[in-house]
Amino acid sequence: MIAKENPARITELVGSVPVAGASGVDAAVRRAEAARRDWAAGPLAARIAALRDGAAAIAPRLDELAVLLARESGKPLADCRGEIGFALAYLRWVCEHAPGVLAVSDVADGSGRLVTRRRPYGVVACVTPWNAPVILAMTKLAPALAAGNTAVVKPSPLAPLTVSEIAAALPHVEIVHGGAETGQALVTHPLVRKVAFTGGDAAGRAIGAAAGSMLTPSVMELGGNDPALLLPDFALTPEDYERLVMATFATSGQVCMAAKRLYVPRRRAAEFAAAYVAAAERILLVGDPLTAGVSMGPVISAQAADRIRELVGQDGTAVPLGRATGDLGAGYFVTPALVTGLPDSAALVTAEQFGPAVPLLEYDTEEEALARANASELGLAASVWSADEERAFAVAGRLEAGFVFVNTHNRTGMSPRAPFGGVKRSGYGREYGEEGLLEYVQTTVAHAPAAFRPGGSGMAAGAYPEL
Numbered sequence: 044m045i046a047k048e049n050p051a052r053i054t055e056l057v058g059s060v061p062v063a064g065a066s067g068v069d070a071a072v073r074r075a076e077a078a079r080r081d082w083a084a085g086p087l088a089a090r091i092a093a094l095r096d097g098a099a100a101i102a103p104r105l106d107e108l109a110v111l112l113a114r115e116s117g118k119p120l121a122d123c124r125g126e127i128g129f130a131l132a133y134l135r136w137v138c139e140h141a142p143g144v145l146a147v148s149d150v151a152d153g154s155g156r157l158v159t160r161r162r163p164y165g166v167v168a169c170v171t172p173w174n175a176p177v178i179l180a181m182t183k184l185a186p187a188l189a190a191g192n193t194a195v196v197k198p199s200p201l202a203p204l205t206v207s208e209i210a211a212a213l214p215h216v217e218i219v220h221g222g223a224e225t226g227q228a229l230v231t232h233p234l235v236r237k238v239a240f241t242g243g244d245a246a247g248r249a250i251g252a253a254a255g256s257m258l259t260p261s262v263m264e265l266g267g268n269d270p271a272l273l274l275p276d277f278a279l280t281p282e283d284y285e286r287l288v289m290a291t292f293a294t295s296g297q298v299c300m301a302a303k304r305l306y307v308p309r310r311r312a313a314e315f316a317a318a319y320v321a322a323a324e325r326i327l328l329v330g331d332p333l334t335a336g337v338s339m340g341p342v343i344s345a346q347a348a349d350r351i352r353e354l355v356g357q358d359g360t361a362v363p364l365g366r367a368t369g370d371l372g373a374g375y376f377v378t379p380a381l382v383t384g385l386p387d388s389a390a391l392v393t394a395e396q397f398g399p400a401v402p403l404l405e406y407d408t409e410e411e412a413l414a415r416a417n418a419s420e421l422g423l424a425a426s427v428w429s430a431d432e433e434r435a436f437a438v439a440g441r442l443e444a445g446f447v448f449v450n451t452h453n454r455t456g457m458s459p460r461a462p463f464g465g466v467k468r469s470g471y472g473r474e475y476g477e478e479g480l481l482e483y484v485q486t487t488v489a490h491a492p493a494a495f496r497p498g499g500s501g502m503a504a505g506a507y508p509e510l
């Protein structure tokens with residue numbers, strides 16, 4: 044049994060879930076396998092109707108589920124409402140766009156007749172993290188189910204409760220609980236045809252290797268160490284500064300696409316730091332996620348708190364940010380900080396901190412800033428801030444990142460139509476947009492060359508077509 048505590052009040056048990064061993068995983072995959080043919084064979088319209096019913100069943104429970112998510116994850120209540128609302132909006136987006144993206148194409152022309160179908164894989168295994176558990180399950184389930192797959196989800200043991208409620212409302216979704224062992228049993232199951240993973244580097248490598256050993260294709264959404272690049276002409280209003288502060292400190296910095304390194308022109312560094320600290324004072328209130336006005340809760344575990352404190356304590360000068368309310372001794376709270384005076388080799392710069400601390404890095408030239416921003420093994424997201432949008436887009440094209448935000452960063456810059464995913468070691472495959480739907484189908488074709496159709500010119504046996 045996994046007993047889930049509230050990270051803001053660690054003596055409070057929020058709920059518990061049973062751990063699935065290998066036989067539990069096998070049973071779940073077999074149930075998903077048994078359902079997949081009928082589900083895929085039915086009309087797309089019927090699948091979309093079932094998904095819309097799922098959304099309609101979840102929507103009236105938004106408040107109740109948001110409280111559950113806040114209590115199990117430590118994320119502020121408004122964020123939890125936002126997360127579930129965005130997940131439902133994305134589900135509806137998929138319902139709207141799936142017919143166009145998944146349509147059969149049947150072309151008959153001078154080259155012959157070519158029918159192209161988007162065929163579902165079968166059973167999709169979804170292994171998901173705790174930090175946005177509802178969204179990150181939905182980015183897999185909505186396109187996978189619409190395309191005619193069935194699914195087995197293994198959520199993180201650190202936030203298994205809300206996502207269980209969401210999964211139960213959707214058609215043909217099985218859920219299995221546990222840690223790495225359960226995850227391994229799932230991704231190596233011979234009836235699993237596709238693996239969808241979101242999480243960190245170590246688990247990503249283990250899962251990628253395990254899926255690879257079965258020749259099961261995978262989509263990998265891994266960690267990031269996102270640079271936010273303030274170009275020399277940046278012109279931030281107080282609201283822009285607040286948005287930039289929350290781009291780092293939302294979910295206590297535990298977001299894959301959080302702004303994790305701030306590159307600021309040296310001659311404007313003091314002006315930037317003062318405005319940033321002032322914005323944090325206005326917008327950042329640390330406390331219990333259920334307290335009104337709180338914008339930053341605890342981190343997820345004692346281990347995470349220790350890791351972040353150690354990272355911050357190593358080097359540089361930490362400037363504490365924001366205000367606090369309530370009893371912070373009751374949970375895993377970490378004081379948010381802006382850290383100055385760090386060399387590029389500092390661990391807070393080179394590693395994904397995944398916590399409420401961000402380094403301010405000063406640069407002299409734009410070229411130098413770009414080179415330093417790109418000097419990372421990770422390439423998930425990034426941002427460029429400039430008074431000149433053209434210039435920002437030009438720089439965006441030179442950043443080694445899968446998603447570059449312009450004049451914003453993190454969740455305020457997301458769109459269901461924009462494919463999201465990393466370059467370099469931040470992963471492969473995409474979520475959202477057309478690509479996010481195509482991730483869950485394989486293209487199959489039926490083809491009759493014109494030469495052999497009625498009235499065709501024929502072709503010598505064994506010849507290549509002349510193009």
Ligand code: NAD
Pocket residue numbers: 170171172173174175179197198199200221222223224225226227241242243244245246247249250263264265266267298299300395397423465470
């Ligand atoms: P994690 O990698 O520790 O765990 C993710 C999931 O994998 C969990 O369900 C976990 O139980 C499972 N798991 C762990 N080891 C496994 C193994 N060896 N075999 C099978 N399953 C295993 O990640 P986390 O702490 O939950 O989330 C934090 C990480 O996720 C950060 O690195 C963050 O950047 C990343 N992340 C990426 C995205 C993205 O879209 N790219 C989004 C959110 C989070």
